Every structure is written in structure tokens, then in C-alpha cells.
Amino acid sequence: MTELLLANGRVYDPKNGINGEIMDLPIRAGKIADRVSPRARKIDLRGRVVMPGGVDVHSHITGSKINAARIMRPEDVRRKIMPRTRLTRSATGLTVPNLYMIGYTYARMGYTTVMEGAVPALKARHTHEEMSAIPIIDKAAMILLGNNWLMMRYLADGEMELAREYASWFLEATKGYGIKIVNPGGTEAWGWGGNVEGIHDTVPHFDITPAEIVEGLQTINEELNLPTSVHLHPNGLGVPGNFATTLETLDLVKGRTPSTHRDQLLHIVHLQFHSYGGSSWRDFSSQADEVAKYLNSRDNITADAGAVVFGWSTTMTADGPFEHSLQSLTHNKWTNADVEAETGAGIVPHFYSRKNAVSAVQWCTGLELMLLARPEKIYLSTDNPNAGPFYRYPHVLRLLMDRKYRESLIERAHKVARRGILPSIDREYDLYEISMITRSQTAKALGMDDKGHLGEGADADVSVYDMEPGVKKGIERSLQNAFLVVKGGRIVVRDGDVTDTPSGRTLWTRCRPGKERDSMIDDLRDHFKYYSIQRANYAVAEEYVAGSTPNTPEVRD
Amino acid sequence: MKVLRDVTCPFCGCLCDDIRVTVEDGQLVEIHNGCALSQARFGEVKRDDNRHATPVIRIDGDSRPASYEEAMDHSIELLNQADHPLLYGWANTCCEAQKLGVELAEMLGASIDDTSSICHGPSTLGIQDTGYVSATLGTVKNRADFLIYWGCNPFHAHPRHISRYTVFPRGYFRGGREERKLVVVDPRRTTTSRIADLHLQPDLGGDFEVLNALRVMVNGGEVWGSEIAGIPAEELHQMAEEMKKAEFGALFFGLGLSMSRGRHRNVEAALQLVRDLNRHTKWIVMAMRGHYNVAGFNEVCAWETGYPFSVDFTRGYPRYNPGETSAVDLIRDHEVDAMMTVAADPVAHLPASVAREIRSMPTVAIDPFRTLTTEAADVVMPTQIAGIETPGTAYRMDGVPIELNQVVNPPEGLISDREVLTGLLERQRRLDLG
Numbered sequence: 001m002t003e004l005l006l007a008n009g010r011v012y013d014p015k016n017g018i019n020g021e022i023m024d025l026p027i028r029a030g031k032i033a034d035r036v037s038p039r040a041r042k043i044d045l046r047g048r049v050v051m052p053g054g055v056d057v058h059s060h061i062t063g064s065k066i067n068a069a070r071i072m073r074p075e076d077v078r079r080k081i082m083p084r085t086r087l088t089r090s091a092t093g094l095t096v097p098n099l100y101m102i103g104y105t106y107a108r109m110g111y112t113t114v115m116e117g118a119v120p121a122l123k124a125r126h127t128h129e130e131m132s133a134i135p136i137i138d139k140a141a142m143i144l145l146g147n148n149w150l151m152m153r154y155l156a157d158g159e160m161e162l163a164r165e166y167a168s169w170f171l172e173a174t175k176g177y178g179i180k181i182v183n184p185g186g187t188e189a190w191g192w193g194g195n196v197e198g199i200h201d202t203v204p205h206f207d208i209t210p211a212e213i214v215e216g217l218q219t220i221n222e223e224l225n226l227p228t229s230v231h232l233h234p235n236g237l238g239v240p241g242n243f244a245t246t247l248e249t250l251d252l253v254k255g256r257t258p259s260t261h262r263d264q265l266l267h268i269v270h271l272q273f274h275s276y277g278g279s280s281w282r283d284f285s286s287q288a289d290e291v292a293k294y295l296n297s298r299d300n301i302t303a304d305a306g307a308v309v310f311g312w313s314t315t316m317t318a319d320g321p322f323e324h325s326l327q328s329l330t331h332n333k334w335t336n337a338d339v340e341a342e343t344g345a346g347i348v349p350h351f352y353s354r355k356n357a358v359s360a361v362q363w364c365t366g367l368e369l370m371l372l373a374r375p376e377k378i379y380l381s382t383d384n385p386n387a388g389p390f391y392r393y394p395h396v397l398r399l400l401m402d403r404k405y406r407e408s409l410i411e412r413a414h415k416v417a418r419r420g421i422l423p424s425i426d427r428e429y430d431l432y433e434i435s436m437i438t439r440s441q442t443a444k445a446l447g448m449d450d451k452g453h454l455g456e457g458a459d460a461d462v463s464v465y466d467m468e469p470g471v472k473k474g475i476e477r478s479l480q481n482a483f484l485v486v487k488g489g490r491i492v493v494r495d496g497d498v499t500d501t502p503s504g505r506t507l508w509t510r511c512r513p514g515k516e517r518d519s520m521i522d523d524l525r526d527h528f529k530y531y532s533i534q535r536a537n538y539a540v541a542e543e544y545v546a547g548s549t550p551n552t553p554e555v556r557d
Numbered sequence: 558m559k560v561l562r563d564v565t566c567p568f569c570g571c572l573c574d575d576i577r578v579t580v581e582d583g584q585l586v587e588i589h590n591g592c593a594l595s596q597a598r599f600g601e602v603k604r605d606d607n608r609h610a611t612p613v614i615r616i617d618g619d620s621r622p623a624s625y626e627e628a629m630d631h632s633i634e635l636l637n638q639a640d641h642p643l644l645y646g647w648a649n650t651c652c653e654a655q656k657l658g659v660e661l662a663e664m665l666g667a668s669i670d671d672t673s674s675i676c677h678g679p680s681t682l683g684i685q686d687t688g689y690v691s692a693t694l695g696t697v698k699n700r701a702d703f704l705i706y707w708g709c710n711p712f713h714a715h716p717r718h719i720s721r722y723t724v725f726p727r728g729y730f731r732g733g734r735e736e737r738k739l740v741v742v743d744p745r746r747t748t749t750s751r752i753a754d755l756h757l758q759p760d761l762g763g764d765f766e767v768l769n770a771l772r773v774m775v776n777g778g779e780v781w782g783s784e785i786a787g788i789p790a791e792e793l794h795q796m797a798e799e800m801k802k803a804e805f806g807a808l809f810f811g812l813g814l815s816m817s818r819g820r821h822r823n824v825e826a827a828l829q830l831v832r833d834l835n836r837h838t839k840w841i842v843m844a845m846r847g848h849y850n851v852a853g854f855n856e857v858c859a860w861e862t863g864y865p866f867s868v869d870f871t872r873g874y875p876r877y878n879p880g881e882t883s884a885v886d887l888i889r890d891h892e893v894d895a896m897m898t899v900a901a902d903p904v905a906h907l908p909a910s911v912a913r914e915i916r917s918m919p920t921v922a923i924d925p926f927r928t929l930t931t932e933a934a935d936v937v938m939p940t941q942i943a944g945i946e947t948p949g950t951a952y953r954m955d956g957v958p959i960e961l962n963q964v965v966n967p968p969e970g971l972i973s974d975r976e977v978l979t980g981l982l983e984r985q986r987r988l989d990l991g
Contacts, residue, residue, distance in 0.1 A: 062860075064956055067856055067859050067860050068689070068956070070859040070860065070863055070864075070865075071681065071684065071685075071855060071859045071865045072684055072685055072688055072689065073685070074685055074863070074864055074877055077862075077863030077864060077875075077877070078863075078877075081874050081875075082874070083872070083873035083874040084663055084664075084873055084874065086989065086990075089660070089663065089861075090663055090862065090870070090873070090874045090875055092862065092863035092864075092874070092875055093863045096863075097863070098859075098860060098861060098862055098863040099860050099861065100861075122693065122695075122957055123956065123957060123958060125950065125958040125959075125960070126856070126952075126956070126958045129652065129860075129950065129958070130860050133656070133860070133861075149729070190839075191696070191700060191805070191839070192700075192804065192805065192839055193835065193838055193839035205730070324835060327688075327832075328836070333685075333686070333687050333688035334687075334688040334690060334832065335684070335688040335689045335690065335691070336688075336689075336690040336691060336692070336835075336841065337691055337692065337693075337956070338691075338692035338693065338696045338841065339692070339693050339696070340692075340693045340694075340695025340696045340698070340699060341695065341699065341729070344692075347688070348688075529727075530695065530698075530699055530728065530729045531695050532693060532694040532695035532698060532721070532722055532955075532957070533574050533695075533957065533959060534563040534574050534575050536562065536563040537563055537565065537574045537959055537960060541960065
């Protein structure tokens with residue numbers, strides 16, 4: 001049995017209230033143990049910082065969308081290249097990396113678990129083919145249900161039991177982890193080249209509103225007792241003045257309480273893209289202070305930032321109409337991928353220029369949200385690769401931890417950055433808070449009890465950095481190249497280099513069938529005449545997620 | 558007698574998954590729902606003259622049967638003796654095999670390319686210029702009221718495409734044939750053009766002109782002349798107006814665009830036209846991918862290397878430059894000095910001069926069937942037929958991944974190409990570790 005003793009490190013484990021104590025971490029059989037035998041391999045971490053392995057709450061890393069982007073963007077693939085070694089495969093790509101670049105880069109930053117943010121069910125098999133090939137890290141996938149025809153019909157008809165049964169079947173069929181909503185109703189409207197206007201607009205042909213979709217799916221999510229809440233990408237992404245729509249959407253679940261020990265009923269993804277003021281691109285502004293204030297005042301909502309990083313990105317989202325408007329603004333190349341009876345997607349490369357007013361406002365908005373909202377409420381993400389590639393996380397963290405550095409970038413950005421509130425914010429994150437927004441809180445929001453902390457019995461996913469509390473020099477480099485990373489009890493990174501490439505696990509959710517399963521299946525049988533594949537060939541077989549065990553929640557009646 | 562339902566047909570890019578196969582004692586009796594091509598594909602397992610029973614090694618013109626072990630050892634030797642091997646084919650096998658192929662190419666420092674570089678490769682280049690405004694085939698079935706087939710004849714190449722996905726099926730918002738308009742653009746008169754509401758016959762090589770004229774008209778510009786590549790301008794005007802008025806349009810294009818003069822420029826013009834139409838209404842575009850898993854290779858190659866095809870690993874990392882790193886060019890320019898083909902027949906399908914070149918270099922052929930390529934190869938490793946004798950995954954022309962099935966027992970003694978490639982990889986790994 002492999003045993004490890006990580007000795008004398010300075011530990012930041014917010015879930016267990018450990019704030020910079022010098023401690024020993026015993027590891028046995030892939031888990032954090034209470035103690036190890038004297039034979040255990042001991043690694044002295046004096047003068048170094050120890051945190052749980054990073055847990056990314058929202059990132060687009062696999063599946064049809066990102067692969068279509070790779071195919072469309074050879075110019076991006078050749079921007080970053082690492083040749084193969086005896087141990088590692090060739091790694092390529094800047095904003096749309098190949099699978100090996102994804103696994104190695106996350107691991108080198110000390111991340112060990114990543115949530116894929118949006119999967120179209122019909123192409124879930126593709127996602128699993130890619131996820132199973134990404135080395136080192138554990139993965140899970142949120143499955144798109146917010147524009148699904150059968151779901152919308154059930155919800156419109158008030159058939160809540162059937163809707164719940166469908167959702168539970170759907171997650172198992174796709175080997176998904178949880179329910180994702182993207183631009184509820186809007187992507188369906190995009191099937192005709194349109195969109196919805198606001199949360200009380202009716203979805204064409206479906207007699208339901210975005211608000212009803214969100215409320216319905218959120219209710220089902222809690223009834224099924226799913227490990228994470230609904231993840232919501234609200235209507236109106238990227239539109240000036242959209243913060244009002246965002247707050248209106250969040251009001252929908254006011255006063256409700258979640259079924260489990262997680263806090264939230266809704267997790268809002270990439271909040272930055274939903275926190276704008278103004279009425280056009282001329283008076284486009286940040287409403288981060290309003291939104292952050294609201295977020296801080298609400299118990300049952302969490303969010304990730306979707307912070308913008310200046311430079312190249314590739315925008316990709318199931319929000320088809322948004323990508324259409326983006327390409328008509330920038331005239332960059334545009335890929336669209338509508339998926340029958342379920343959802344859609346669009347992809348447009350994008351450059352966030354520090355000298356561009358809109359980019360600068362977006363950059364400020366992300367940072368303001370993270371600096372004004374509490375670390376219990378908002379977590380690190382760049383909505384990879386939409387607002388920036390995930391490998392720039394250390395850069396964003398440095399901006400949060402180092403006010404002087406932040407000010408130097410504000411100086412270099414378009415003048416609108418100096419007009420907003422960002423220059424007036426003094427706050428600097430400490431290592432405990434960094435550990436919260438990248439580990440303990442994200443794992444909690446995802447309902448991953450064995451992740452994001454270092455208590456006994458937790459997965460032995462640990463990251464160690466060459467850092468000292470209060471020292472700002474070299475933070476970004478240290479966070480980019482962890483001194484040591486342990487994944488499932490195995491050392492995978494040393495001194496910033498990948499030293500071992502085990503395959504990660506895929507986490508998914510299997511619900512128990514309920515009473516209405518048979519009548520739901522009857523409906524499905526009929527519904528599949530609107531698909532181009534047979535019902536029998538829809539579900540992803542367990543072989544595609546080999547080596548993984550599902551999470552089985554108890555249904556609450 | 559057993560009836561297997563919802564079987565996937567491993568022949569063309571339609572990847573129909575509603576085939577009914579009757580088997581007895583692991584042998585094929587008959588198939589239902591399949592088109593003529595599908596019948597022929599499954600029918601291959603009933604013949605006994607089209608397969609090798611064991612691997613074959615040919616030295617100095619003498620062929621002899623060999624074991625897989627011997628054949629794999631000899632293959633690895635040939636591939637390692639070469640300065641720059643090429644691994645080619647891949648369109649007629651499953652993604653699982655393709656993935657192993659990419660890994661082997663990387664370990665060997667070889668180039669890898671699939672048949673798309675002589676097929677819809679130019680379409681991919683067009684996509685890399687402008688993007689790809691597309692959708693799944695079911696979306697077309699449910700919504701489309703305007704269909705265009707451009708430079709293709711689905712009745713022959715994708716026989717069920719029209720009946721299953723586009724013109725005839727009943728979808729959520731559309732009844733069937735009478736609720737959809739069908740336009741065929743093709744210089745030839747074809748079986749497809751015969752059922753079209755409108756058949757436009759541009760001059761040979763006139764596609765680029767016609768597509769751009771339509772773009773100008775859709776965008777409200779003026780076109781000079783009364784005739785564009787043989788088509789009356791008035792007729793095009795009317796078509797442009799109707800395209801703008803459609804509720805949901807879909808343009809399917811074939812090799813008539815990607816492999817005629819202008820190639821990726823033709824495709825790009827079609828992609829741009831569809832993009833422009835989205836200012837007015839909803840349109841999508843799709844390439845009529847030929848082999849059943851040629852789209853799958855592009856997917857696998859992209860997630861493994863970042864690039865969709867024509868990848869050169871000679872420098873230890875992937876390089877991509879079709880025209881230089883694509884199969885035909887590598888062979889014609891004498892860049893490669895050994896070749897391994899998997900589930901493809903380049904000697905029959907590549908230009909004659911290139912085929913001659915292939916016959917003059919050491920070759921390893923991995924294929925279920927006897928082909929011109931296997932008959933000229935130094936090592937032949939026969940395999941089970943993916944999707945009939947062994948399962949796997951394939952990607953339909955619209956990117957929907959579908960499982961392939963095993964429906965009959967494979968011939969005694971044959972293994973799958975996945976197993977062959979795994980054996981080759983193990984040998985190469987041992988060699989690398991020295």
C-alpha cells in the first residue's frame with residue numbers, strides 16, 4: 001500500500017478551518033489518512049504552502065464544441081506546443097488545447113478536478129470519449145436541459161413527476177453529473193434565428209417562459225437531491241444592461257431552500273458576462289457593485305466569475321443567438337451547431353484588447369465581482385476559454401492578491417478602466433481565501449464531499465506551492481508551476497513538471513427510477529420520432545466511462 | 558434465428574442506425590431497412606473470396622502466410638527502418654482504432670493522414686477560413702422548408718439521406734415532401750435532380766461564380782450580366798429571394814464543390830453564403846461526408862493532436878500544412894519512404910503516379926478485405942470488419958457519435974485492427990524503452 005507523508009507544510013484547508021498551520025499530511029491508499037506507518041515516503045515541505053487539489057467549477061474542455069473549435073482554429077493550436085517526451089504526449093493549443101495539454105496544464109497548476117460546463121446530450125458520447133482520454137485530472141459534465149423539447153413540454157403541461165423522471169433518466173443516459181441551463185428558451189428560439197426577450201417572454205411554439213424553465217428545473221433538481229444545484233447561464237449574456245435580467249432571474253428562487261448540505265439552489269456561471277449596465281455599446285458599463293451586493297445578500301445562490309483575461313480567447317457557448325450577434329460585431333469566423341430537440345451552440349474566436357473600451361469594461365467587471373463579493377459566494381473561473389484560457393488562472397489570482405500589480409494593469413488598460421470603481425478597491429485576497437475560491441467552496445457547490453479539503457477520508461488530491469504568506473513576488477509563477485501535486489495518492493507533478501500520468505476518473509450521477517418511469521418511457525418512445533437516431537442508440541454505455549462509479553442520491557419525496 | 562434491431566450501418570456518412578439484421582448461429586441471414594450500399598456492405602461477410610485468412614508476409618516477391626506475431630514484428634521493423642513513414646487510411650474503421658493510430662504515428666515520428674485529404678479536406682480548409690454554420694441532421698428533419706443539394710447526388714452516394722433526414726421525413730414542424738422545397742445545383746442531370754423542384758445547371762467549374770453571385774444578391778448588391786456560369790441571372794435572383802424567405806434552409810454540398818476546380822475556395826463561398834443568409838433568416842450548411850467514419854478521424858485527430866488531418870510528427874510534435882503534410886503530396890514529393898495503410902485502398906484510389914510510388918516502397922496493409930493495396934503490400938494483416946464483426950464508435954457527417962455493433966461472428970483466427978494496432982504500439986514502446 002502506497003503511503004506518503006507530506007511533512008511540515010503550511011496548510012490552507014478552509015473546509016476544516018485550517019488557516020496556515022504547519023502540519024503533516026498522512027496519505028494512504030489514495031486518501032488522506034489519520035496517520036501512516038514509519039515506512040511511508042516522507043517529503044519535507046518546510047517553507048511551502050499546501051492546499052487541497054484545485055476544483056474548477058466551470059470550464060469547457062471536452063466534446064463537440066471545443067473540438068469544432070480546434071478544427072476551425074489551427075492558428076490557435078500552433079500558438080503553444082510542447083513536444084512529446086518518453087512520459088508525455090505532444091501537447092498543443094493556447095485557447096483550445098488538445099487533451100494532453102489540458103490534463104498536464106491543469107495538473108501543473110495544482111488542479112485535480114474539472115467540471116465540463118455544457119454538454120449536448122445527443123453528443124455526450126463524444127464528451128466521454130474525450131474525458132476518458134484526458135490524463136491525470138478527474139472530470140464531470142453538466143448536461144444541457146434548458147432548451148430540451150420534451151422537458152419544455154412536460155414543464156409547460158405541469159407534468160412535474162414525468163419531468164423529474166425524464167431528468168433522472170436523462171442524466172443516467174448521458175452519464176452526466178448535473179443539470180445545466182443555457183439561455184433558457186433562447187437557444188430554441190435560435191432554431192428559427194431568433195432569441196427570447198427577457199425571462200417572461202414565451203418560447204416560440206412551446207408555451208413556456210424562461211422563468212418557468214428555470215423554476216421547473218430547479219425544483220426537479222432538488223427533488224432528485226442531485227449533488228450540485230442547477231448551473232444557470234441566464235438570458236441576455238453579453239448584452240449591455242443585462243444585469244437587470246440577471247437579478248430578475250435570481251429573484252425567482254428567493255425564499256427557497258436547498259435539499260442538501262450545499263448552500264445554493266442556483267449556481268450562476270460566468271457572472272461577469274451578466275453584470276453589465278448601459279443601454280448600448282456607447283454607454284456600456286459595469287454593474288458589478290450592484291450584482292455583488294445582491295449576491296452577498298442571498299444565501300441560496302453562488303456564482304463563478306468568468307473573469308476576462310486580456311489576449312486571445314475562443315468564445316463557445318450553447319447560447320447560439322449570442323454567438324451570432326458576436327460574429328456580426330467582430331466579423332470573425334463563426335461556427336454554429338444546433339442539436340435537434342435539445343440545444344445549440346456557437347463558436348467565435350475573440351481578442352480581448354486592453355486598449356478596447358468594451359474589453360476593458362469586461363475585464364474590470366470580472367475583477368470587481370471577485371473583489372466585492374464574498375469568497376463564499378463567487379469562485380474563480382474564466383469560463384475557459386470564453387473570457388480567457390484556464391492556464392491564466394494564476395494571473396487572475398495574482399490580480400486579486402496584489403493591489404499594486406492590479407493598479408499597474410489598470411494604468412495600461414483603456415481609460416474606462418480608470419473611470420470605474422476598480423481603482424478604488426483596496427481588497428487583497430489572502431491564501432485562505434484563494435483556497436476557498438479554487439477549492440473548498442467549489443467542491444462544496446458541486447457536492448463533491450471527497451474533494452476540496454484535506455480532512456481524513458478525503459481524496460488525496462494535494463497541491464504544494466513555493467510560496468510564503470504575505471510575499472507577493474513570484475506568486476504567479478509559483479501558482480503556474482506547482483512544487484508538488486499529488487492526485488489520488490500518486491505524485492504527478494514535481495517542480496512544475498509532470499512526472500506521472502495516471503488516468504483520471506469521470507464522476508457522474510445515477511438516480512433511482514421513480515414511479516412514473518414507465519409512462520415517461522412511453523412518451524420517450526413517441527418523442528424519438530423527432531430525433532435522427534434510434535432511442536436504443538441514445539444512451540452512453542458505461543464502457544465509455546470505465547473505471548468510474550456513479551453518485552446515487554436518495555430521492556426526496 | 559435472431560433479429561437484431563437498431564443496428565448501425567458502417568458504410569456511408571449517413572450512419573443509419575435503424576438496420577434490422579437477421580442472424581443464425583452468428584452468421585448473417587438477411588438485413589432490412591438498409592439501402593443497396595448497406596446490403597452490399599453487410600453482404601461482404603457472406604463472400605469467401607474477398608478476405609485473407611491469415612497475415613501474409615512478402616519478401617522478394619515470395620508470399621507466405623504468417624502469424625500475427627510475426628507480421629507485427631516485421632511491420633515494426635519496416636516502419637522503424639524508414640526515415641519518414643506515413644500511416645494512411647482510417648476512414649473505414651472505428652475511433653478506437655484511429656486513436657491508437659495517432660499514438661503510433663507520434664511514437665514513430667511518422668505522418669498520419671486520412672482519406673479526407675483527397676475528399677472533404679478542402680472543406681475543412683474552407684471551415685478554417687470562415688467557420689461552419691451547421692446543425693445536426695435531426696434539426697433539418699424537424700425544421701427545414703428549403704433544401705439545396707449542391708455538387709452531390711445523394712440518391713447514389715448517400716441513398717437514405719433524402720428519405721431519412723431531409724426532404725421526405727415528417728419532423729416536428731414539417732409534414733414531408735410537400736412542405737419542403739428542394740433545389741439541386743449540379744451540372745449533371747442526376748437521379749436527385751429528377752425529383753427536385755428546381756435544378757440549376759451551372760457550367761462545369763462555374764460553382765464559385767454562382768455562389769458568389771448569390772451572395773451578392775442576398776446582400777442586396779447588383780450583379781452584372783444576364784447570365785452567370787450558364788444560369789440566367791433572373792433565375793438566381795428569384796432563388797436568392799426565396800432563400801431569404803425560407804424559415805429554415807439547409808445547404809448540403811459534395812465533392813462537386815470540394816474536389817472541382819477552386820476546391821476550398823468553392824466551399825468557402827458556400828459557407829459564406831449560408832453565413833450571409835443568417836442575417837435574414839435561419840440557414841445551415843453541411844458537407845456530405847463519404848465514408849462512415851471519415852468525420853470520426855477528423856474528430857479523433859483534432860482532440861489528440863489539435864489538427865483534424867494531415868499531421869506530421871517528424872519533429873516530435875504535430876505539424877499541419879495540407880499541401881505539404883497531406884498524403885498525396887508527401888508521397889509525390891518523395892518525402893515518405895514507408896507506408897502503413899489501415900482500412901483504405903490508396904493504390905486503387907490515389908492518382909496513378911502516386912500509386913506507383915506506393916508500390917515501390919515498403920508497405921504494411923491492415924484491412925479486412927483483399928484490395929489492390931493489400932495485394933501489393935509487404936505485410937498484410939487481415940482484420941475483423943469494424944461495425945459488423947467488432948464493435949466501436951463512429952461519427953456521422955453531422956458530428957453525432959454513434960455506437961457500432963458486432964452482429965456476426967468474425968472468421969476464425971482474425972483479430973480486430975484495434976488489437977493489431979495495440980500489438981504494434983506495445984512493440985514500439987518496448988523498442989523506445991530500449
